[in-house]
Amino acid sequence: MSEQDSFYFAPLQGFTDFVYRRCYHEVFGSIDEYYIPYIAIGPGQKIRNSQYRDVLPENNENVPVVPQILCANVGELKLLADELKLMSYTTINLNLGCPYPMATKRGRGTALLENPDQLKQVLDYLFAEYDFKVSVKFRAGLTDESTIVKQFELLQAYPFEKLIFHPRTAKQLYKGAANRQLFAELAAKSKSPLVYNGDIQSIDDLNEIRQQVPNQSEWMIGRGILNDPFLPTKLKGELHSDEVKLEKLIAFHNEILKNYQVIWTDEGIVIHRMIQFWSYFQQSFMQGRKAYKVAKKARNLDSYQSGIDSFWVNAKLE
Ligand SMILES: Cc1cc2nc3c(=O)[nH]c(=O)nc-3n(C[C@H](O)[C@H](O)[C@H](O)COP(=O)(O)O)c2cc1C
Structure with a gap:
């Protein structure tokens, strides 16, 4: 990999919360920026407590985070941006x-991308009224990839710090292949750095994209890291022994569990969060599914802990 490669951790609502990000950064590092899952205006014109807590600076100390907003219009933008300011x-x-x-x-997310009038109003206001360095994260339109070419022209009029592109339509959700050719087309036109995002799980994935976009050096990765927390270090060419890796993975799990217990006294909530965690983390281990099942079956934290302790005894890396 090139020395200049930058890796950004994608925002994953329900997974990469502040505990996850902080523990990840402590144990693994190797990430240039962590994108916080979006904050949005909820009932009563307020940001939900869980989203608010997730962006609070005291919960993100010493972690290079970037907050994200999800809005439909200038009114919503203002409430959210003022809060972040x-x-x-x-x-x-x-x-x-x-x-x-x-x-x-509600006109948010990909719908705002496809509404040129609202989008222009939002971007004009954001650049005129605030001093933020601004980036956007976008998809290839709602249902039809060809619409992105036009919307992309609109984006080109603004001085973004970077643009992050996941080349799938909203309709696709996460199905089908990410359209790397479409990424290459936009990268060739882009005035701001264009970050690639979508389905990076291995060095081969990175190399395949590089064949289409040879100078690409900025990458955002989400589920690939949830599956394999060592992915960014692997992509940077750093190697660790299996023994060290296992030690770090266990330490990562234990830190997360410990921190969740500080936040929630309700054991059911802690176990629910650990089930979410294991739904991806199981991929790091041979027979990781066993640990996922332990979490799903646990009736309290004692049974969770004893089941996971037994799993570690014979745990082997995938
Ligand atoms: C469970 C889940 C939650 C997500 N939450 C957000 C979010 O809050 N903001 C956002 O921009 N993208 C969100 N995404 C999209 C991811 O950031 C990313 O674009 C997508 O997973 C593709 O990248 P990957 O293949 O590397 O995971 C979410 C995706 C998933 C699967």
Whole structure:
């Protein structure tokens, strides 16, 4: 890999919360920026407590994070951006890619990308009224990839710090292949650095994209890291023995569990979070499914802990 490669951790609502990010950064590092899952205006014109807690600076100390907002119009943008300004953030990411009807029906995410009037108003306001360094994260339109070419022209009029592109339509969700050719086409036109995002699981994936976009050096990765926390170090060419890897993976798990127990006294919530964690983390181990099942069956933290302790005894890396 080139020395100049940058790796960004994708925002994954429900997975990469502040505990996960902080523990990941402590144990593995190797990430240039962690994108915080979006904050949005919820019931009562307020940000949900869980989202608010996730962006609070005291919960993100010493971790290079970028907050993300999901909004439909200038009114929502203002509420969210003011909140982040109050928290002294200097960088902000705008979500133009959320594919779920819950967001798009309200004009947010990919729906905002496809609404040139609203989008222009939002971007004009964001650049005129604030000093943030701004990036956007977007998809290839709602249903038809060909629409992105036009929307991309609109984006080109603004001085973004970077643009992050996941080349799938909202309709596809996560199905089908990410369109790397489409990424290459936009990369050739882009005035701001264009970050590649989508389905990076291995060195081969990176090399395949490089064949289409030889100078590509900025990468955002999500599920690939949830599956294999060592992926960024592997992509950087750093190697560790299996023994060291296992030690770090166990330490990572234990840190997360310990921190969740500090936040939630309700054991059911902690176990639920650990089930989410294992739903991807199981991929790091041969027979990792056993640990996932332990989490799913655990009735309390004692049974969770004893089941996972037994799993570690014979754990082998995938
Ligand atoms: C469970 C889940 C939650 C996500 N939450 C967000 C989010 O809050 N903001 C966002 O921009 N993208 C979100 N995404 C999209 C990811 O950031 C990323 O674009 C997508 O997973 C593709 O990258 P990957 O193949 O490397 O995972 C989410 C994806 C998943 C699967």
